Amino acid sequence: MAPVTRLLGGEKYMKKTTKRRFGALVVGLSLVAAACGGSSDSDSTATPGGELEGMKGTMPLVNLSAEFKDGLNAFWTAAGNTALEDYSYAAESFDSVMLVALAAEAAKTDGSALAAQIQAVSAGGEACSDFAACVAIIAAGGDVNYEGASGPQDMNGNGEPINASYGVLTFGADNRFKYEDASYVLADAPESDIVPNAEVTVERKGDGVLKIGSLLPETGSLAFLGPPEFAGVEYAISLINAAGGVLGNPVEYVQGDSGDTSTDTASTTVDRLLGENVDAIIGAASSSVSLTVIDKITAAGVVQFSPANTSDKLSTYADNGLYFRTAPADKLQGAVLANLIAGDGAATVYIMALDDAYGTGLADAIEANLTAAGVKVVGKKIYDPKATTFDAEVGEIKTANPDAIMLVTFDEGSRILRTMVEQGIGPKDKKVYGCDGNMGNALGENFDSGK
Incomplete structure (x- = not known):
């Protein structure tokens, strides 16, 4: 049977017509491995050891075009920043x-009513990818x-x-992975997950000037x-303003730090x-951080739009x-x-996940689909990410002796991996898997530097 072609991010992806069902989802394996995301600077940083x-x-992950990456980096470095090494999110x-x-153009307002148009401009109409072309339509x-x-963005x-x-990435002998070696997996939500548009229940009038804040x-x-996230936000605003802005006025921008849940x-x-009267806030990156501020943001009639939240709790949140x-x-x-773990032949898996909405939610999803x-799943350890050592947790994994270990972590993952290597259950001894919370070359850099 001929492979099915699907368009993602302006690039053609080939997907096998044979699909394997995991839980409520259908996952199709891509047939291509192509350049994606990382720069040559990131890939060339070699370190000894190869423990990962x-x-x-x-x-x-999608196959970001050279045009997008080059334009983003040119903009970012021209603003006095260091060239991007990773393009995550x-x-x-x-x-x-x-x-x-x-959405503001479609709604003809920068007020809360623009939210009702976000889903509409993401799907169903005439395809466009350039802001000026979309506005003309x-x-x-x-x-x-x-x-x-980042893809079709049908919402x-x-x-x-x-x-x-999703990109599947593998660490090499230099404790780094190469984006150009990524393979791709396409995943679709089942039809049962498709729901009507949520009603915007808070009215906030606009003033004709779209102001965006970042978190x-x-x-x-x-x-x-x-x-990469700040770069993406600021690059988009620069292109929008170069095309004439929104509602006839330049988009204004206020930068902000999200920190994490420890602060x-x-x-x-x-x-x-909110005191500066922003119309939309881009962020947070962490699902748990978003859950601490979502009520405050949405009660004010302001759009919250995260580029990186993945917790299932947010799918049905009263927002x-x-x-x-x-x-x-x-x-x-x-x-x-x-799908990846089962396809690699593991019969038993131990999951170690950080104790927050992202960690527990993803761990539960992995466990359900593995089952x-x-x-x-021979064990699932939910740990405190602020812990100073992980000897006991890793010791439990070693005792369970699984075929594979699934790590749902943030930057503390480098210390967990160091402990795993010391106890003889690192990636050279066991099948070890990561996720979007830790899969960056920063993981290898932190591991090598002992962070």
Whole structure:
């Protein structure tokens, strides 16, 4: 049977017609491995040891075009920043801004009513990927279907993508992975998950000037995601303003740090952004951080749009119709990871996950899909990410002696891996898997430096 071609992010992806069902999701394996995301600078940083060699993991990933990466980096470095080494969630951040701006044009307001147009501009109309071209369609009375840098971005009624592309990445002998060696998995939510558009229940009038704030990690456990996310937001705003802005005025921007859940940084930042009368806040990156501020943001009639939240809790959260995300829900990644682990022949798995909404949610999704696939989960340890050592937790994994170990972590994952290597159950001894919370070359850098 001929392979099926699917368009993602402007690039053709080949998907096998044979599909394997995991839980409620259908996952199709891609047939291509192509350049994606990383720069040559990132890939060439060699370090001794190779203790992470063979570790695999997934993250939401598409084959970013050279045009997008070059334009993003040129903009970012021209602003005085260091060239990007990783592009994690850069495109999702870019698309979040584009969707807000197009929705404001469609709604003819920067007030809360723009939220009712976000799903509409993401699907169903005339395809466009350039802001000016999309605005021209709207001005002519047409409907647009924004095709983003991170993929089609066809949104469900609850404000999240109904399909996703994941990259499968493998660490090499230099404790780094190469984006160009990625393979891809396409995952789609089942039809039963498709829901009507949520009603916007808080009215906030606009003033004709779209003002966007960011709530992204300059500090904290996800700070490694900050540069590409800030770059994506600011690059999108620059292109929008170069095309004439929104509602006839330049888009204004206020930057903010989200920190992590160990501080009150996010709440303080949100208070400042709301005080500056922003219309939309891009962030947070962490699902748990978003859950600490979502009520405050949406009660004010302000759109919250995350480029990286994946917790399933946010799919049905009472958000006044004002919360959106360009990152897919964990139920999709859970199926992809289970597919990967089962496909590698593991019969038993131990899951170690951080204790927050993201960690426990993704761990549950992985466990459910592994069980459905006939793979036995011999243990699931939910740990405190602020712990100073992980000897006891890793010792429990060693005693269980699983075929594979699934790590759902943030930056503390490097210390967990160091302990695993010391106890003889590292990636050279066991099948070890990561996820979007830890799969970046920062993991290898932190491991090598002892962080």
